[in-house]
Amino acid sequence: MSMFSIFNVSGSAISSQSQRLNVVASNLANVDAVAGPDGQAYKARQVVFETTLMGAESAAGVRVSGITESNEPFKRVHNPSHPAADEAGYVTQSNVNPVEEMVNMISASRSYQNNVEVMNTAKSLLLKTLQMGQ
Template sequence: MSMFQIFSISGSAVSAQSQRLNTVASNLANADTVAGPDGKAYKARQVVFQTLPLGNAAQDDGAAGVKVTQVTEDATPGRRVHAPAHPQADAEGYVTYSNVNAVQEMVDMISASRSYQNNVEVMNTAKTLLLKTLQMGL
């Protein structure tokens, strides 16, 4: 593996974690939303990753790293609250809220943020090593 592949691998991980952070932000922004006129509440979304090993012949560009394969919706039913006076209440007087768990989303955000930071640190370390290698040749 060449030193330059490290940038490609870490760069793909940074990109994937960035998409994960955006998904978490969207989930948190919709944590307390109620069902719309169609009766469906916001569903929490999760990012699914796939690793791309080195030397994988099935890949077109031969790149290794990580990629986002899909963004899935959580099938857990939304929280129902009895509030007959609410304008979005159904015929039984219940309001359906999104199924977003704010605590779990905060944990995911911290995890994604740390993964992002670690991959940036890998790129910075590789850059420093390449610069030191160039200085040795002078």
């Protein structure tokens, strides 16, 4: 693998983690969302990654292959005075688990930062290699 492949691999990881962070942000923004007019509350979403080959070299990167919705049951809170309450007085809320989402956010953020550091280190090594040739 050439030094330039490192930029492709880390770049693909940074792009994928950025998408993951956007999905986590969307989930966290809808933690307390109640059922909409269609009767369905917001479903938590998760990013699905897959390995992908990067160019002619045998370097493997990552890409987002899709975004899935959670099958966890919705939260039901008894609040008969809420305008969205059903006949029994329950309000259906999203199935987003804020603790899981915070863990996801920290994991994605660290992965993003690590890949930025990999790119900075590779850049530094390439510059030092060029300086040695002078």
